[in-house]
Amino acid sequence: MTITILAFIIALFFAMNIGASGAAASMGIAYGAGAVRKRQAALWISGIGVFLGAMIGGGEVVKTIGSGIIPTSILNVHIVVIILGASAISLFIANIAGIPLSTSEVTVGSIVGVGVAFQALFTDKLLVIVLYWLIIPIAAFFLAFLIGELLKKAETKLRWLKQQKWARLLTALVILTGFLEAFSAGMNNVANSVGPLVGAGLLSVSSGTFLGGLFVAIGAICLGSRVIETNGKKITEFSLLQGSCVSGLGASLVIGASLFGIPVPQTQITTCSIIGIGLSEKGRAIFRKSVILKLMKVWVVSPVFSLVISYSLVKIFLDFDLYSVTVVLCVFLATLGSVSLMKHARQKQSDPRRSRDHVKSIVGGRGRKREPAAWRDFS
Known part of the structure; x- marks a missing residue:
């Protein structure tokens, strides 16, 4: 009973952290551009969006996280604690080191680490997920670049949008796309916290999406102030129209992946969209920035880091193997x-x-x- 309570505590704490980081950031453009002037109002919009996204369309990704990567036969409450614990430890260490990790990649990496330890892994499904991780951010980059070029060419014809009477329309558009981005985060990211619980039979899919969506929303509303403040200040260089394009494009791609039950790194998708818009505005100079190198590091480090931690925890606590533990420790050092x-x-x-x-x-x-x-x- 105690270990089950611990599993729920870790899962819900993980959900709140997902809300505080990824979900809260969804309204960063709207808040930074002044479309939503009050920070708490922006956080409430993101919280409502992420909860509705989880309830309406989060079930498919929950199923993938719970049973699509490793067989449910090896999932029990102890394995759930290891998966969620490895994910939480990875994010905690990354936050201390200042490395931004993707929650989807961290969770998938933790599950894969358990699958490797027990030699039970659905490699075909895993390859599909990894393929999506590569294709969707690249598609976001090229689509954002194309949109940026179209906006530049149509700039003279869209001068009427800069008139005061159309400002409310652009403001509403930015708020709507920010809400859709939060909605997509609910569809895709809530599964990272409750998927293992559902896979182990501790929760039903509907109960998992409700509970996970609720705590991700709480995390966004109560703990997302610093994240939305930082993101808002970084996004102020975008116009309202460009900002809405970035949010809308990212939301569309994440929602599409969620319908197929694929957990995708929303942070990388948004970053690639920003780089695409930046390329159309500033040219190749955008590639000189360190953000490109950091993005590549996140892609590689996120799943591998949590994979190693979950594999080590299994070998230490459930299936002790001195040689495996020694090798992992040496690699870590x-x-x-x-x-x-x-x-x-x-x-x-x-x-x-x-x-x-x-x-x-x-x-x-x-x-x-x-x-x-x-x-x-x-x-």
Whole structure:
């Protein structure tokens, strides 16, 4: 009984975090552009949208997360705790490290890690999901670029939209597309928190979408203030028309994937749409920004990171294998060491003058003794 309560607590806490990050961000464009002036009103709109999305169309993705990747025969309450725990740990560590991870990719990665540990995995369904992860963000990029080019060519003919009497129309359009983006988040992302519970038979699909949608909405309304503030300030460079195109395009693609029961990374889709619009506005200079490299890292790191954690938890607590645990631990330590060395190398490359001055201050500084070579090597 205790382990079941723990599973529900982790799932609902995970749902609130999904709402605080992804769902709240859906109204970032509308809030940042001034279409919705009060932050709390924007959060309420996103909360209502995500709840309705979960209730109306979240069932198919819940089924995929619950039973489409690994067989339900190996799903029990202990496995559910491991899947949700690995997802939560991955997001927690990523937040500390400042790495934005996709909740869909993290959850799928955790489920795959369990499947690998028990050698029970529906690889055909997994390949379809990964294929969608590649195709949909790329499609978002090209479609956004095309829309941006069309808006530029039609700019002279659309000057009437800049008149004050049409401002309300554009404002309503941005709010509507933001609501649709929240709706799509409810259809797709709520399954990440309750899908394992449904797969283990602890909840029905309808109960799971209701409970998950409710707590994702609560997370968006109560905990999404900082996220929507950050996203709103970053999106202010877009016009109302461009912002509505980004939100509407992302929402359409995510809703389409949800109808087929495919969990997709909404963050990457929105980012690729923004890059596509940026390419039409600023040209190839947009590719010089670090956001492209960060996007690629998120694609690779999100599922692999949670996969390793869930696999390790299974091997430690349920199916102990000393060799597997040792290998995973060594890989983890080697990864941390590599990251540390890369950061140290970047710091030296970014500020070589500081490094030379630091050496001079140690070697020949006034009033200081010359330190041994071994000490200088570790400074």
